[in-house]
C-alpha cells in the first residue's frame with residue numbers, strides 16, 4: 001500500500017518522533033511505500049485566511065466555504081495545499097499521528113485538515129437531493145481507502161475507559177474518526193493509543209513500540225470501526241436522523257455504529 005503519515009509534534013526527538021520512526025520502519029518492512037508530512041518541519045501554515053486563495057483580492061470578503069469551492073474547482077489553491085491533496089490521492093492509507101492535546105489533535109494538524117480537505121475534494125461532493133445527501137459518511141473521494149489515528153495521552157487508560165472521568169477515548173476521537181475521516185469516505189481502523197505517555201521509560205517504550213509494530217502488520221486485514229453508511233437506508237433524508245427502529249438502547253455517538261458488528 002501507499003501510506004501517508006501526517007505527523008504533528010514540534011520535536012522529532014520526542015516520544016512521538018520515536019514512534020513515528022518505528023511506524024515508518026515497520027511499514028517499509030511490510031513492503032509499503034511511505035510518505036511523511038511532518039507538519040512542523042514543513043512549517044505548515046495552520047490557519048485559513050485570505051492568503052489561501054490567490055484569486056481573492058484583499059478587499060474581497062472571505063467566505064471560506066465558497067473560496068474553497070472556487071479555488072479547488074479552478075486548481076487555484078496554494079501549492080502547499082495542492083501538494084497535500086496529491087499525497088492523499090496517492091495514498092491508500094492515511095495515518096494521523098499526534099499527542100493528545102486538550103482532548104483532541106494539536107492546532108497545526110487541525111489546520112492541515114481545514115486547509116487540505118477542500119470543498120469539492122473532501123466535502124460538498126455527490127448528489128444532493130431528497131434521495132441523497134451527497135457522498136459522505138462512508139462514501140466520497142476516499143472511499144476504498146483506510147485511515148487510522150496514532151496518538152499518545154498523558155492520562156491513564158482507565159481515565160479514558162467507559163466510566164473514566166475524561167470520557168471514553170472512542171467518544172473523544174469520534175469527531176476525528178467519524179467527522180474528519182469517515183465523512184470523506186475512509187474506512188477508519190481502531191486507533192493506536194499510548195496512555196501515560198509522560199511517564200514512559202525505556203522498557204515501556206520497547207513494549208509500546210512492539211505493540212505498534214503488531215498493529216501495523218495487520219493494517220490491511222483489520223476490521224474498520226463499523227460506522228453506519230449515510231446512504232445505506234439507516235437515516236431519514238433530509239433530517240439525517242437514525243430511524244427509530246435502529247440503534248437499540250444506544251445513545252450519543254454509539255448510535256452510529258452498526259449493531260452486532262465488532263470492530
Ligand code: FAD
Pocket residue numbers: 009013014015016017018099100101102103104152153154155156197198199200201202205
Ligand atoms: P515526550 O515528552 O517526548 O516523551 C514522553 C516520555 O517518553 C518521556 O519521559 C521520555 O523520556 C519517554 N521516552 C521513552 N522512550 C523514548 C524514546 N525512545 N524517545 C523519546 N522519548 C522517550 N494528556 C491527556 O491525556 N489529555 C489531554 O487532553 C492533554 N492535553 C495536553 C495539552 C497540552 C498543550 C500538552 C502540552 C500536553 C497535554 N497532554 C494531555 C499530555 C500529552 O498528551 C503528552 O504530554 C504527550 O502525549 C506525550 O507525548 P510526547 O511525544 O510529547 O512525549
